[in-house]
Structures are given as structure tokens and as C-alpha cells.
Amino acid sequence: MLPFKTILTAAFAAAALTACAAPHGKPHPRAEHQGQRMNSIHSIESKYGFDETVSRLQNAVKDKGMTVFAVIDHQAAAKENGLNMQLSKVIVFGTPKAGTPLMVKDPAFALQLPLRVLVTETDGRTQAVFNDTRALIAGSKIEYAEVENTLANAEKLIRKVVTE
Incomplete structure (x- = not known):
């Protein structure tokens, strides 16, 4: 039987590789919304290098009064286990002021929070990859009007930070 740490590390690496495997610059179509195709994941090329x-992104989140709860370095975890992969960090962020009312309304929505953005680099191109707000709330008891001034603004912030 494999040790739990090995299984957990493999699961994280698989998740990161899956997120990074899609064609860059194109959103992943994964969700249906009112009969139309909807992009559930956005991948935006950054005009900055990976570390920058x-x-x-971390500074912008903090400047908006949100908390960076964690930064998961998938490449470092892979290296610790003798594996190689591209640069890959997931920033986990949010604010209880925005998330708590949503989780009170729909406790299962806690599986979608806090928000996350993946920063990865392949072929010298840095990408910010994040969930679409409408896809995030799809199937929940949350209406878009309840998140358009909170969660949806996170999408706008990510786009602005990596492109301006």
C-alpha cells in the first residue's frame, strides 16, 4: 500500500497537470448554461514573467482587502518527489465577508471557496488560469446577481493584473 503522502502528492500533481494541459489562450468549454456553451475556465496570457x-496577483488580492490563504507550489512538491513539471503555483484567496453569506445560503458552495488562480509557465509563456464565475455558481443555490459585485470582480481583477 502506498503511503498517504505519496498518494496526496500524486493527486496534486495530476490536478495541476490536468489544469495546465489545455491549449493556452483558449477557455475550456465544460459547462452548459441555458442551452449555450459556457467557458468554465479562463486562461489569460500574462504580459509579465512567472514570479512577477x-x-x-498576491499584492492585488491584498490591496482589495482579501486574504491570500495559501500559495501551493506544485513544481516544488513534484521536485520533492523526484518528478519534473513546469512552473505552477495556485494562489488560494478570498474574504469571509463575501463568501460566508454564500455558504450560509448554500452550504455545499463551500466546496467552491475560497477562490483560486493558477499561474503556470510553459514554453516561456506565463498564464493565469481561473474559474468562470457563472460556471462556479452553476448548480448551486446562488444567483449571479448575488456575486456580480464580489466573486465576478475577482475575474476582472485577475484579467487586469496580468494584462495591464
Whole structure:
């Protein structure tokens, strides 16, 4: 039987590789919304290098009064286990002021929070990859109007930080 740490590390590595495997610059179509195809994941090319993109995103989140709960370095975890992969960090962020009312309304929505953004680099191109807000709330008891001034603003912030 494999040790739990080995299984956990393999699961994280698989998740990161899956997220990074899609064609860059194109959103992943995964969800249906009112009969139309909806992009559930966005991948935006950053005009900055990997480290600067990570730093800019962390600072922007903090400047907006949100908390960076964790930064998961998938590449470092892979290296610790003798594996190689591209640069890959997931920034986990949010604010209880925005998330708590949503989780009170729909406790299962806690599986979608806090928000996350993946920063990865392949072929010298840095990408910010994140969930679409409408896809995030799909199937929940949460209406878009309840998140358009909170969760949806996180999408706008990510886009702005990596492209301006």
C-alpha cells in the first residue's frame, strides 16, 4: 500500500497537470448554461514573467482587502518527489465577508471557496488560469446577481493584473 503522502502528492500533481494541459489562450468549454456553451475556465496570457505575475496577483488580492490563504507550489512538491513539471503555483484567496453569506445560503458552495488562480509557465509563456464565475455558481443555490459585485470582480481583477 502506498503511503498517504505519496498518494496526496500524486493527486496534486495530476490536478495541476490536468489544469495546465489545455491549449493556452483558449477557455475550456465544460459547462452548459441555458442551452449555450459556457467557458468554465479562463486562461489569460500574462504580459509579465512567472514570479512577477504571482507577486502582482498576491499584492492585488491584498490591496482589495482579501486574504491570500495559501500559495501551493506544485513544481516544488513534484521536485520533492523526484518528478519534473513546469512552473505552477495556485494562489488560494478570498474574504469571509463575501463568501460566508454564500455558504450560509448554500452550504455545499463551500466546496467552491475560497477562490483560486493558477499561474503556470510553459514554453516561456506565463498564464493565469481561473474559474468562470457563472460556471462556479452553476448548480448551486446562488444567483449571479448575488456575486456580480464580489466573486465576478475577482475575474476582472485577475484579467487586469496580468494584462495591464
